[in-house]
Amino acid sequence: MSSIQDIVDPANLVYEKTTVMNDTPMHYCPGCSHGVVHKILGEIIQEMGIQEKTIGVAPVGCAVFAYKYLDIDWQQAAHGRAPAVATAIKRLLPDRYVFTYQGDGDLAAIGTAETIHACSRGENIAIIYINNGIYGMTGGQMAPTTLPGMKSTTSPNGRDQQLEGHALDMSKLLVQLDGVCYVTRQSVHTVGAVRKTKKAIRKALENSMLNKGTSIVEVVSTCNSGWRMSPADSNTWMEENMFPVYGLGDLKDI
């Protein structure tokens, strides 16, 4: 058995944290998917060598503080307006990598118009869409993406479709738009899934320089705090309940 000294010996290290990610303690709940997606983003930006050319747009929602964790230039947008903000940045600075990082409340509820029109115009931006079916930041209220029967603080008896409508599948909706070149749905709950998501986000960023239109990477995620479950149970619950509704895989890739 190796000693702790052996393990931390630089020659034996097998993993290094991306330098794009700083040491600011994250405000995310333990078990949350956001931290993993942030790490992936940082790694991609470092691997592509585009730290100086990347501008992120943070939403309102749990990821509102995304700008604190990744050492790139950021703008924090009003709730739902990230695609409009990103539109202007990309149009004014066409040689920059511009992405939005939005949750399902931001992208699929209050910002639906901005999302659809940025995609319809085919803005050359990447949209990273974290879908956990709930409003995490405000304490677990129902989102447009909340599953039928799913409990939240504003659907305490489970979402009643007669009363509260249906789960909104934004990716399926955005696939139809001519301005969109790439829509994929991934997750980050296993090592394999993380790898796939990383590939997808990298592709989305690369697309943004090819004048192909908008790329959307939906990451079906857990919110163990909002869901009132342990992180491990959340992953199982997501596999059993979210994936049947929000199926993983590429929906469009031109």
Added chain:
Amino acid sequence: MTEEIIISGFGGQGVLSMGKILAYSGLVQGQEVSWMPSYGPEQRGGTANVTVILSNERISSPVLNAYDTAIVLNQPSLEKFEPMVKPGGTLIFDGNGMHKLPTRTDIRVYQINATEYAYANNASKTINMIILGGLLKVRPIVEIENVLKGLKKTLPPRHHHLLPLNEKAIHTGMDLIQSFTV
């Protein structure tokens, strides 16, 4: 010298463009000018009007309620603006379709049957120029030469071949206008 003019008629009669040509003519001869249209859906059907002011001094209000000259091309316009002509001012009307004619005796009233003439002579596109010609006959506030320069500025180059036609219409208007006795 300041000339405050209202031109009013149905949308499509060329009211706004007549005002624009007048304003450009004033510009060409170095005057201060203002062109203030009624705007909105009325431009496309209802009654449209435009206030044009030509002056040798800085123009204060572009909005007026008394005019030196009123040019009215339909009944509602006549009824609205006849009372707003300053005493001693000028009223020009096109009698087409009008059943109640001007009544004031403290102003100079002129009739110009431009619409009737234009339709009889297949020249409906130049009604406003005929009327402008009439105006210039009785109120020579701008030189015809400057009107033609102004017209050139308002017409897109692809329509410049129509300039002689418009010049002819101005002269037609000068012949057509006549004093109206109340």
Added chain:
Amino acid sequence: MTKHSEEITLMKGNEAVAHAAVRCGCDGYFGYPITPQSEILETLMEIEPWKTTGMVVLQAESEVASINMVYGGAGCGKKVMTTSSSPGVSLMQEGVSYMAGAELPGVIVNVMRGGPGLGTIQPSQADYFQAVKGGGHGDYRMPVLAPASVQEMADFTVLAFDLAFKYLTPTMILADGIIGQMMEKVILPPFRPRRTEDEIREQCPWATLGKTPERDPNYISSLELRSEEMEKINLRLQARYREIEKHEVRYEEIQCDDAEYIFVAFGTMARVCQKAVELARAEGIKAGLLRPVTLFPYPTQRVSVLAQTVKGFLSVEMSAGQMVEDVRLAVSGTVPVEFYGRMGGIVPSPSEVLNALKTKFL
């Protein structure tokens, strides 16, 4: 690029804004059509400045998107603007507040029409409170310029950008349907080249142009959850507003020297009142006009000085009486301050205004 000439042209106030924007080195325009100001976007689309200066022009899906595009562009240190009319400007208020909070420069033109609600498309000045007192949430102010001619529509487009970048604040041009729609003579401002990215990096070190190794990441945000820190931000903003009040008051006086009664009016109403002054003087009434050019900062000091020598003020507005409150604050009860206004898109005529003066004071 067309060479600048001192050529006098005849154009609408709306068109003047578009031409002036291109000429003053504006980087981007984002807007949504609404009467009575759609000619601004139409003119820009006709000029196609992206082919000459490289300026971006984009028709957005809404006023909400427009103002957030302005936020995004301004965050990159770019000179960006939007224009709208009253209902659209109401939709923008969230974005204006965010810009104020994030200390972003940008220009918003409101060519006012009558409200409330969808109201009318005819001219109005009933957005004074919204513009001057802060229409969005939170303690913020912004410079508000009130053009009274087509020439000023052009000039203030340039000035608004200068103020916005000097004080890092959204800046509003508060016009009305008449100023937007009327044609007058105008001398357009000279061409200024758009700033290069190096110039922006130097002038706006906070801009998000991409993090370079020499500096920490820049981020544009109005969020600060720690109350003590948030109060500090507020105090900084308030200090800046005091600076604006100290240095940027602008107004015009017409025949105020010997005036016994003074009209106070801005924009189109100032033009109407100027004519009313002419009519009054012809009748031997010593009337004058004070025209605030900046509505924030308001010429409070000047009003209070004039209050020492006149018998009364008449605030004339196309509203139910909004600016009159600022006149009363400045006069502070020393002489009567009366109000006359029309609503719903009706523009009071010069003689109507003069009659109001006579009725209230003589």
